[in-house]
Amino acid sequence: MSALTGGWKRSAAAPKCDGCVCGNHARGRWLVRSLAAAVAGAMLAIACLVALPSSAWAADDNLVNPQQRPDSSFIYDTEISALNSADTYYDGQTVQVVGEAVGDIINVEIDGSYRWVNLSSEEQGVVYSVAVHMTDNAADRIDTLGGYSTVGTTLQVRGTFHLVCPDHDGVTDIHADVVSVVDPGTQHPDEFSWEGFIPGAIAVAIGFVLMFVFYRLRERQR
Amino acid sequence: MWQRFTLDDVRTIGHYLGVLILFLAASMAVPFVVALAFQEWKPATHYLLAIGISLILGSGLRLLRVAPARLSRRQALAVTGFAWIVLAFIAAIPLYMSGHFNRFVDALFEGVSGLTTTGASLVVDLDHMSMADNTWRFMMILLGGLGLIVVALALGLFGKRSGASLYSSEGRSDHLVPNVVQTTQFIAKFALLFILAATVILTVVLTFAGIEPVRAAFHSVCLSISAFMTGGFTPMAQSVLYYHSFPLEFILMLLMLAGSISFTLHAELRKGRIGAFFRDIEVRTLVIWLAVATCVMAASLSVSLSFNDLPTMLRRGVFMVISSFSTTGFQNITTNQLAGVFSSGAFIALAVCMAVGGSAGSTTGGLKLLRMGIMAKSIVSTIKEAVAPDSARVAVTYYRLGRRRVTPDIVKEAMTVFVLYVSTYTIGALVGIAHGYDAMQAIFESVAMASNGGIVSGLVAPDMPITLELFYIFEMWAGRLEFVTLLAILVEVVVSIVPRRLRHRTQAQGVRR
Known part of the structure; x- marks a missing residue:
């Protein structure tokens, strides 16, 4: 300062x-x-x-937030895990988080020009996530959503954190001002291999043999 | 005089447990097919191996007794009691292989939580879980919600002779139609119809919310099963909050309410006996109890700094009350908000809702409204007796498929289960406190586990202490069996293990004193 x-x-x-x-x-x-x-x-x-990565350069909107509080309220580069255990200190602060877009892009009720995107990040073996409220234009930058065998687009989001959002019936969210793509998403589908099925097939075969033995014994007892 | 399990008992119990394990192996075919359909090859190999292991174990156990006799009541209790934990072990195998659990006990916790319809989860990175593994989680909820024994009886797996004793050993006494097998078939068909209808509606809602149709349909099936079976698992880590959809939350509330009403009352409604439905002691207790809980919640939230405006209170507060009272475990607030932002009054109100639970004979957990109603009637009876003249005979009745008298036996049964539940809640809270956790959260979590409520305030997490985790597994198991079955088999196991000579000596010393 x-x-x-x-x-x-x-x-x-x-x-x-x-x-x-x-x-x-x-x-x-x-x-x-x-x-x-x-x-x-x-x-x-x-x-x-x-x-700044090159992709962020291109994607930054350089928006001005007229409601931005003085510098003392500016928390830069926050972890999503910190927001998951945030207290009222964080409420209304400007935060910047980096996380993977996972799941789906969900339309915001009533206002069709906004979307909900879930950002998640891992810390010490635990995965944390936070809901981000962003424009549909910003959501369009997501090329892949994280799920099984896909790693979603990594986004850097700067916006206002709400512990209990007054605009969205009390949800914990970030209202994004700037959304930048840090890394594009990747896909790594499972590769099919017969070898992977062999232990299971052997176990199933043994199981069926035992079932057959049971039915033979039961028939003999009758 | 306690009875011991004989070798013959053990062989018969083993045989029937084997039947249930084979049934679980057949159920695993569903996630296996889902894995193949969505080209999730790794999960497909896991489920094939798990099916194989289940077939070997199940068939092996069946060989213990090739031609079993009719199950006695003691044997039926043991089969039911052990089934929940043995099947959870088997169910945990593919879950652990998924790589989404830090240790096998976590996967076992998930298995017990799913089968007992508790809904607390220890999955790491749920949002990246395969469709097959998620399908298996909701299959567990479906099987556990209907009741393992109910499903097995409905499919005729135990034959005709052992039905009645097994049916009652799972804590069910309602006979919707005279035959037990037909009753179980009615329960299964009715539940599946409800789930199917809800799936169609939710698919439309989620598609409009922007989710791809195939994913929307998958999520809808999962949510419908979880809501009607009052399970509480969701396909995404943020629970119901993930969808940001009021229509979805509203439909889920209706489903949870429907799931928390006993199947007997559903049958009454289906027969057009609306009067009998609204005269029922449980429906009346439910209406009064929900009104009281909602008022307490609203009063508590209105004086807090957050969640105090009407739309927020209605959307978050009412949903959480219904989710907790039905012991479903859905959350439309974050765990951080529950533990840190909700007022302590609202926090405790949710715990009390979970502790009481829904209707007897439904898929809910907890003490059950019927017992609460009977205990309230018993208090009325005691007051009446106190103020009535000595010569007067006081009779208090309640309506449950006809007018019935409140007898000492019924009150004793209700009081016994009440005391057992409260004791377990207390012991679980003390265990949590002993592990160094906050007392309020320890109480909340203990109630959530023993009532199979599943709403968690942060103690249940992948890095929780293993001793606490094992105790919570025990609480879920005991709560699902409503204690009596579990205590009966524990006593029988202990009596069977302790050598006869030692027991005789102990008894003789007792007589001498």
Whole structure:
């Protein structure tokens, strides 16, 4: 915060020129500040370029949320697991999560231009999920939905988290502002192989032999 | 004097358990066919192997007694009691092979939860589970909801001679038609008709919600089975909340209500005896109890910070009340909301709803409304006796397929089961607390397990302690059998294991004292 808004602090080691109003010192300070600002700006731009994947670049809507609270309410890069155990602190905060789109894209009742998408992510062997409310255009970016033998499109969603959403009868959800594709979905269908069926076939055959033995014995007892 | 199981008893019990295992093997053909149809080859190999193992075990056990005699009452109790846990072991084999469970006990928990229609689940990553494995989960709910013995009797697997003792040993006493086999066939046909009708409606609803027709039909079958059998499993991890559909929730509420009314009363309605239906003690208790529970829930939510506006309260609150009272276990709120956002009053109200349960002779768990009604009548009777003159004879009656008197025997039976349930709820809560969990959540979870309610507040999770998990498995098993059958077989097993000489010595010491 202070780095962005608090201005510059004079270094303790810098030569002091108390009460000086000479042009040399003023120009020098101005040059140092300009140089430092330019370097910081360039570093920030490079960091952004490195952090954002290429697909996200293309997909970002760069929306402005007029209801965005001051910076203190901005929680960046949250885990879905954290939202699954969230308390009221998270309610109404802007969050950014990454997860796999699973299941189905479900139409939002009444408002046909919105969809529900479930995002899930795994953490320490447990899978967590959260419902995301997004536009149909954003949902169209999903090429694959996660299920058996498919890994769904991985999305990065930035939006407002509601612990008890006032617009959707109390559901826990994220109202997405920005939806970006991190990774496309993949399919890995089961490959058929006869070998896989052999142990089962042997067991079934033994089972039928035992059944046959039972019926023979019962017939003999009659 | 306790009776021991003889070797002959063990062979006969083994034979009938073998029959049930073979029946389970035949049931596994359904997920096997689903796996082949959807080209899920790995699950197909799992189910083929599980069918083979079941055939070997079932046929092996049948060979213990090639020509069994008619089942005695004791043997029938043992067959019924052991069936639920033995079949859960077998059912857990393909589930464990699916790779969606961290350990075999988790798969066993799922098997017991499915067969007892509890609905609590320990599946890891349910959203990526195969159609075949999901089909098997709902097959378990269907078989368990109808009653393993009911299904086996309806299919004539036990022949004609052993029907009556087996039927009553599963906690059923209602005879809709004179013959036990015909009664079980009626129950099975009636339930399947309900499920079929609901499936058609839900398929339309889910297709309109944007789900592909084939998936919509699959989800509809699963949800219909789970709702009418008051099971509580869902095909997706977020339970009913996943669908974000009010029409779906409304239909599921109707199904849960229908599932929590006894099959005897359904038969009365089918015969057009509407008056008899509304005079019934259970229907009246149900109406009063639901009204009280809903009011308490509404009052508790209205003073809380969340869920306090009317539409939210109606949609979330009423659904959760019906889901808990019918011991289904569907959730249209998240577990986090249940444990952390719901007011403590609403939380406890749901636990009490689960503890009481639905109608006797239905697919619900819990204490049952009939027993609650009888105990209320007994209190009325006691008050009447206290205020009546000494010479007066007080008679309190209730309506259940005709007018009946509240007799001491009926009250004793109701009180015994009440005490057993409450004791189990308490012991389960203490076990949870001893594992370091929050007391409120421990109470809630214990009630959810023993009543076969299935709504969980966070203790039931894949990483839960194994000792707690095993106790919950026991609670589900005991609750489904309503304790008496289970206690009877436990006593018989203990008596049979303890050497005769030691028992005689203990008895002799007791007499000397």
